[in-house]
Amino acid sequence: MEKIRWGILATGWIAEQLAEAINSQPDAVCLAVGSRTQQSADKFGEQWDISRRYPTYEALAADPDVEVIYIATPHNLHYDNMKLCLNAGKHVLCEKPLTVNAAQAQECMALAQEKDLFLMEAMWMKFIPAIQQMQEWVANGRIGIVQLLQANFAFNIPFNPNGRLYDPALAGGALLDMGIYPATLAHLVLGKPARILSAAHLGETGVDELNTAIWQYADGAQAVLTSTQRLERPCDAFITGSQGYIKLHANFWHSRTLTFKQSGQEAEVVQIPYEGNGYGYQVREVHACLRAGKLESAVVTQADTLEIMTLLDEMRGQWGLVYPQELVA
Numbered sequence: 001m002e003k004i005r006w007g008i009l010a011t012g013w014i015a016e017q018l019a020e021a022i023n024s025q026p027d028a029v030c031l032a033v034g035s036r037t038q039q040s041a042d043k044f045g046e047q048w049d050i051s052r053r054y055p056t057y058e059a060l061a062a063d064p065d066v067e068v069i070y071i072a073t074p075h076n077l078h079y080d081n082m083k084l085c086l087n088a089g090k091h092v093l094c095e096k097p098l099t100v101n102a103a104q105a106q107e108c109m110a111l112a113q114e115k116d117l118f119l120m121e122a123m124w125m126k127f128i129p130a131i132q133q134m135q136e137w138v139a140n141g142r143i144g145i146v147q148l149l150q151a152n153f154a155f156n157i158p159f160n161p162n163g164r165l166y167d168p169a170l171a172g173g174a175l176l177d178m179g180i181y182p183a184t185l186a187h188l189v190l191g192k193p194a195r196i197l198s199a200a201h202l203g204e205t206g207v208d209e210l211n212t213a214i215w216q217y218a219d220g221a222q223a224v225l226t227s228t229q230r231l232e233r234p235c236d237a238f239i240t241g242s243q244g245y246i247k248l249h250a251n252f253w254h255s256r257t258l259t260f261k262q263s264g265q266e267a268e269v270v271q272i273p274y275e276g277n278g279y280g281y282q283v284r285e286v287h288a289c290l291r292a293g294k295l296e297s298a299v300v301t302q303a304d305t306l307e308i309m310t311l312l313d314e315m316r317g318q319w320g321l322v323y324p325q326e327l328v329a
Contacts, residue, residue, distance in 0.1 A: 004287050007032040007066035007090070009057050009081055011044040014095055015072035018122075019048040021279035022070075027287060034060025057081060061088035068118070068286060071095055074164055076171040076325065079104040082119070086111045091118040093286050097180045100171040100323055102309040109302045118289055120282075120297045121305045123184055125253040127281030130272040131188075133258060134239065134246050138189060143262065144243030149189055149223040151182035151237035151252060157229045159203075165229050166205045171323045173207030175200075175312060179227035181253045182237070186215055186223035187308050189239055194218045198315040203230070206321075213315055254278050 032052035112119035193215035200211035237252035
C-alpha cells in the first residue's frame with residue numbers, strides 16, 4: 001500500500017505529538033515540515049526524521065508531493081493557515097479549535113468543499129477508547145436517560161501578560177484552549193442545547209480566565225461546563241442518567257479509567273488504555289477517509305465542529321468578549 005505523505009505546519013509541542021503518531025503508522029510518512037525559520041524546521045526535521053524542511057509555511061504548502069497537512073499553529077492562525085493549505089490543493093487536519101469563531105469555520109469548510117478537499121478538526125478526544133466505551137454504554141441505556149453532564153478543564157497557568165493564553169490578540173483565554181473539550185463532550189452526549197446560561201471572569205488582559213456554562217435541554221437535561229486557566233482541580237467528567245452514572249477520570253479527554261455505576265449496584269472501575277500517545281487514531285481516520293475518497297470524517301463531522309463553534313460564540317456573546325481580529329475597522 002502506498003504511504004500517505006504528510007506535511008506538518010509549525011513545530012511546537014502539539015506538532016511533536018502528531019509527528020510521533022504519524023511515524024507510528026505503517027502507511028504514513030512525515031515527508032515535510034514548515035516553520036517560521038530554517039533553524040526550527042531543521043531541528044524538528046532532525047528530531048522526527050523528516051527529510052524536507054522549509055523555512056516558511058508557504059513553501060510547505062507548495063510542495064507538490066505533500067498530500068495532507070496537519071496545522072499545529074495557535075488557533076488564532078488556523079483560519080489563514082487553512083486557507084493557505086486548501087488553496088494549495090492540500091487536504092487538512094487542523095488542530096482544535098478549528099478557528100476562533102463560527103464564521104471563519106464556515107468559510108474554511110466551504111473552501112474545502114469548493115476545492116474537493118478533506119478537512120477535519122483534530123478533536124482527538126472523540127477517538128479515545130474510553131470515550132467511545134462511554135458512548136456505547138450511554139447508547140445502550142446502561143445508565144438510563146442522561147439528565148446531567150458535568151465536565152471540568154482546570155489548570156493554574158502562571159500569569160504572563162505576554163503569554164499566548166493571556167493575550168487577547170492571540171484569542172487567548174480558557175474557552176478556546178480548554179473549554180472546547182467540555183463543550184465537545186456535552187455535544188457528543190446530549191447534542192445542541194435549547195438554551196445557554198454562561199458567565200466568565202475576564203482578567204486584567206481582557207481574556208476569560210474562568211468561565212462556567214449551563215447548557216439546558218428541552219427534555220430537562222443539563223450540562224454544567226467549566227474551564228479555567230487560573231485554578232487547579234481534577235479534570236474529570238460525570239455523565240449521570242436516571243439509572244446510574246459514568247465517571248471519566250482525569251484527564252477526561254484522554255482518560256484511561258472509567259467508573260461505571262448502576263443504581264443499586266456496586267461501582268465498577270474499568271481500565272481502558274489507548275495506543276501510543278493517543279493521537280494515532282485520528283491519523284488513521286484521516287487515512288481511511290482519504291482512501292475512501294471522503295471529504296470529511298463521520299466521527300468528527302464538519303457540522304458538529306461548526307455547531308460547537310456556534311455555541312462557543314454564543315457563550316462569548318453573553319460575556320461581551322470579542323477578539324481583536326473580529327473587530328471590523
